Amino acid sequence: MTNLTPTGFLSIGTASLEYKWLAPPAADAPTIVMLHEGLGSVGLWSDFPEKLQQASGAGIFVYSRAGYGQSSPVALPRPLDYMQREALDVLPKLLDLIGFKRGLLLGHSDGASIATIYAGAHQDHRLSGLVLIAPHFIVEDISIKSIAAIKATFETTDLKTKLARWHKDVDNAFYGWNGAWLDPKFRDWDISDYLAYIRVPVLVVQGADDQYGTLLQVEIAQEECYCPVDVKIVSGAGHSPHREAPAATLEAIEQFAGAALRDDQGLQGRAA
Template sequence: MSELINVNADGRALTLEFAWVGPERASLQGEAAEPLVFLHEGLGSLAMWRDFPEQLCTALNRPGLVYSRPGYGRSTPRPAAERWGLDFMHLQAEHVLPALLAALGVTGRYHLFGHSDGGSISLIHAARCGARVASCTVMAPHILVEEFGLVSIREARRAYLETDLRTRLAKYHDDVDSAFWGWNDIWLAPEFPQWNIEALLPALACPVLAIQGVNDQYGTMAQIDGIAQRHADTRLLKLPACGHSPHRDQPAAVIAAGQLFFASLTPA
């Protein structure tokens, strides 16, 4: 069951939905007590992860923190008239996530696990605020805008207006229009092709595991290859017969890769 917590981020009072999963933090010591923080996709929420965070954290024997960003799930909705700018992921990485961690008493090291927009936010956070980030796992992250992905985002807009997509998403968001239009409007804004975080990647100071499906409809391998080109301590996993959500398409492969990755972080 998720909980709610009030935080102040970037001068705004926000209510954020969160849940702890996996082993109890209090029962673990040392590196095993360092939580894994999950950051969801652009249309996601805490609930849309389903039981994957619990499965992964149990396999890694460490606690997990899952939350819904503002505008999603049970968190503070986006005001109807508010339009996100090119810095919307930076605001989440540099203000909202640090405020949540502080409010929950996470004062030591932690690991990031981000999907899609959440992967991009993880990379920005690790590059800009990352002295305490022990590792960063990203699935289908975005480091630049590709026309290939924008085609799928335009199709998502059509589906939201013409099919049952809105009804299906409404199960996971208190204000489904807040979630959908916040994401879709900025990604399809005329200025959005300027968005790019490649210049931040050399500032990463932690190991990175970057995962992408070969059949991802929102991005090509240029996304994770670009991370490896700019950050030497990057492991790549390219999954055949896999789309934009590796944790749903091939959860066992993602968990196995996570176990190998975390084993490599632990000194012998």
């Protein structure tokens, strides 16, 4: 399936996944596939996909994983290896379904972890690079502390109402993510082994004030990867630098995408 409408739903297994496609199509230019955070969705990327499309000239494919946005809900509790399952079972089918020919995976938080697992597990010749925004490779104390705090916020403030703008089943989205991370057994979650098998350039973008992870995550990528690893530490930003410092984040991604995709004649943005 390569002639996708600008918005719609894809069926993978029993799930219906909402998506947004920003031209050009995969047959005409590289594609950047965006993987959202643990509470994200198509809508929560806001206008960053449009800005990235304009800056890079690449096609942009954004989708909501099952349990998020307008996509199908999932059974709770989520399995603790839910990110591995997404990377190994769902994402390969999705890339084939959209006609992915060459491009990048860009992931934020959980999405960055999923991108890491995919690239480490699949020697996919179509993949030219990874952009990892606030990735998690291991579980840190700061992560658990912040995720426990946001649970209290969700249950005692208007956060639930705000998130309900972006998720048709906000409890499914929130507790699917929060419940997995706060399960005591999740403390042993570790995907750092996948890093050694990545064979494409990597850009790690980390907010200097990230409340969900420290620079240890960056150091792990630098130590474990044999591929080139570029790092952009974004000052004045926390866990979502693409929202909190969009100009600096976009510039770093644009430069990386331009280098990773410079052999693609179809790339017509400033990064070409």
